Amino acid sequence: MADTATRQENYDHLVLNTCVLAGRIMIESGSEMSRVNDTIMRIAKNAGLKDAQVYATLTGIIMSGGVKEVGAEVGSIDKRAFDMEKVAKVNELSRAYAAKKIDIYEFRDDLVHIDDLVATFPLWLQTLGAGLVSGTLVVVFQNNLPDFWITFIVGMFGWAVYYFLNIYIQIRFLSEFLAAVVVGALALIAVKNGIGVKADDIIIGGMMPLVPGIPLTNAVRDALSGNLISGPARGIEALISACALGFGVAIALHFF
Amino acid sequence: MNLFIIKCICVYFSGIGFGLIVNLPHRALNVAGITATLSWLVYYGVMNTWGGLGSANFFGGLTIGLVSVVIAHLKKMPSILFDVPGLVPLVPGGQAYNTIKNFALGDYQVAFNYLSEVVWIAGSIALGFIVAELINKIRIKIKYVSKGWDK
Numbered sequence A: 001m002a003d004t005a006t007r008q009e010n011y012d013h014l015v016l017n018t019c020v021l022a023g024r025i026m027i028e029s030g031s032e033m034s035r036v037n038d039t040i041m042r043i044a045k046n047a048g049l050k051d052a053q054v055y056a057t058l059t060g061i062i063m064s065g066g067v068k069e070v071g072a073e074v075g076s077i078d079k080r081a082f083d084m085e086k087v088a089k090v091n092e093l094s095r096a097y098a099a100k101k102i103d104i105y106e107f108r109d110d111l112v113h114i115d116d117l118v119a120t121f122p123l124w125l126q127t128l129g130a131g132l133v134s135g136t137l138v139v140v141f142q143n144n145l146p147d148f149w150i151t152f153i154v155g156m157f158g159w160a161v162y163y164f165l166n167i168y169i170q171i172r173f174l175s176e177f178l179a180a181v182v183v184g185a186l187a188l189i190a191v192k193n194g195i196g197v198k199a200d201d202i203i204i205g206g207m208m209p210l211v212p213g214i215p216l217t218n219a220v221r222d223a224l225s226g227n228l229i230s231g232p233a234r235g236i237e238a239l240i241s242a243c244a245l246g247f248g249v250a251i252a253l254h255f256f
Numbered sequence B: 001m002n003l004f005i006i007k008c009i010c011v012y013f014s015g016i017g018f019g020l021i022v023n024l025p026h027r028a029l030n031v032a033g034i035t036a037t038l039s040w041l042v043y044y045g046v047m048n049t050w051g052g053l054g055s056a057n058f059f060g061g062l063t064i065g066l067v068s069v070v071i072a073h074l075k076k077m078p079s080i081l082f083d084v085p086g087l088v089p090l091v092p093g094g095q096a097y098n099t100i101k102n103f104a105l106g107d108y109q110v111a112f113n114y115l116s117e118v119v120w121i122a123g124s125i126a127l128g129f130i131v132a133e134l135i136n137k138i139r140i141k142i143k144y145v146s147k148g149w150d151k
Helices: A002-028 A033-047 A084-098 A104-112 A123-142 A148-169 A172-192 A199-210 A213-224 A230-255 B002-021 B026-048 B053-075 B080-090 B093-105 B108-146
Strands: A053-056 A060-064 A072-076
Touching (some): A002 A060, A002 A072, A002 A104, A033 A084, A123 A148, A123 A199, A123 B002, A148 A172, A213 B108, B002 B026, B053 B108
Antiparallel strands (some): A053 A060
């Protein structure tokens, strides 16, 4: 009798642990809060924790099992990046769990090893993507066809700087700032040497991969769904990013 | 007309490029480009016929919201995957840059003009998202009621 009670308790602990882990991965990869809440509650309900409660913010998750013996669990979130494939993967896993294709042990195992399951695009492809965003948007925004290639290259350099600084510095705002300085400087140097036509257009294009589009979208959605902690917090995140980019460009304009 | 076609292709590739940056799943990349193109076409059409800056961006945002929800249902993926790349061609990048530049150069009057334009565009896109979300909520509600499920 006592044995089954302990087993049930262990199982509930495992479910709680899985839920918090799933929520953590989703918030760290840049998902919006209502989706995080939905996913966690869906997992908990399917696992039999009927009265589970979750409180998720941008920097941490608190979740209680609603069962007396299990108590609650806390997960802290320190670093947020954008990795949409992880969001899609967790979503897929929770659907598979709801359809009883995988059990909770497999689910937890997959979540723990999500870095191995989800492939990221290699660096060269990412830089190529940044170049594509930069080059094409110069044409779309400014009707400036001749500057396509130089913006393509400047955008690639800006993203590469951002990527490497992110690995070594760990402060996103600082790497955004330095990447903006590089983009501005390269654009002005290119125009001075006659490679580019309009420095302003090249800077606008080169900045586009760094612009905080996802935090801004998420800020609006979180605030709309009634999450008044995470919505404004994301708004501030986006605002600081935008300021960092702005200061970077301003410094480049000043010195070059 | 030539420039218009070039721009359409550019918008499509900008969506794909942004997808590469934020690590979209492979099978979502193409669709993300199409979402971006659709929303930009709506924006462009409204901008060049009867609308101003506000309504054009509003309808652009609305299109992104609706299209991404539909595609998310078809592909069984979260809708955020598709509205992030769709947003890229609507972001007021030029105006934001001019705001910063004029602040840095000390032309505060011009800077505030551009800043209000940025706020206006961002607000319109956000409003478009809000309305799309609202329509989606109503649709789900209708589905629940018509199937007789009590939530």
